Amino acid sequence: MGTTTDHRHAHNEHSGAALVRAARAALTDAGEQWTGMRADVFDALASQDAPASAYDIADALSAKRGKRVAPNSVYRILDLFVRTNLANRIESANAYLANRHPGCRHDCIFLICDDCGRAEHVDDDRLTEGLRAAAAAAGFADLKTVVELRGTCSSCTG
Template sequence: MAQHHHHHEHEGVALSDAAKVALEKSGEQWTDMRAAIFDVLAGFEKPASAYDIAEAVSKARGRRVAANSVYRILDLFVGANLARRVESVNAYVANAHPDCLHDCIFLVCDNCGQATHLDDDSLSTGVRAAARKAGFSPERPVIEVHGRCADCD
């Protein structure tokens, strides 16, 4: 039986504020560059690569921002639960509820590139249990399903 609870889905300024609070709780600072990268990431409709984000931040700031700097900040965001990495396409999405930690499942449309994020702890709990049964210590399950979204079907 899946455990469900209500997520407060943040948007816009509320999402940036929630991300700032979550990052500071993890002991990190919310710098201007981190804020700029988070705001750009949150503005994408689809998963964004570090290069997409670097280009958008560079345009907004009027000076070049290196993709490797963006990667470092994205790694920090993933570690602090502000962003999720869609592993199979090497891209990132902002976490709309950074104050809540779950293993997530991505439904990735191979046609349009949209990635829908689902929380289903019952599935990831089973994956973790199977890993432990095999003598493996799971850190974080990565579950992605590729196919076609309802809009493309």
């Protein structure tokens, strides 16, 4: 019998203050500043149970700050967060999730519940390496691998 190799990543998942510290370190390591507005956007994003849109974040910040925050400002910050690996974008929903392990770069697989909207992030190098190899064989380069699987989560089926 052969041995089975686990191709999933082992991560140090952060939460609370540790997540904010890891995000701040990753952003400053990328040569960017951790401003008050960026901190507020990250806090609002990290507090969401499901993927959040820029409009959701802008509404939360507007309520917190007592003045209107423009969604365009939030979009720019979210784009920065995606580029620096602080957030992941759920393409099909145009929504974002805080990355719970901002120091780790890899391809993402999302399991998205059609009932409650919750998204689970899963890593499986074997799957994403296979997708990259298939794309390379078809002549594609500079890939951005985003895999989204939709269905019903265990909380909603149980």
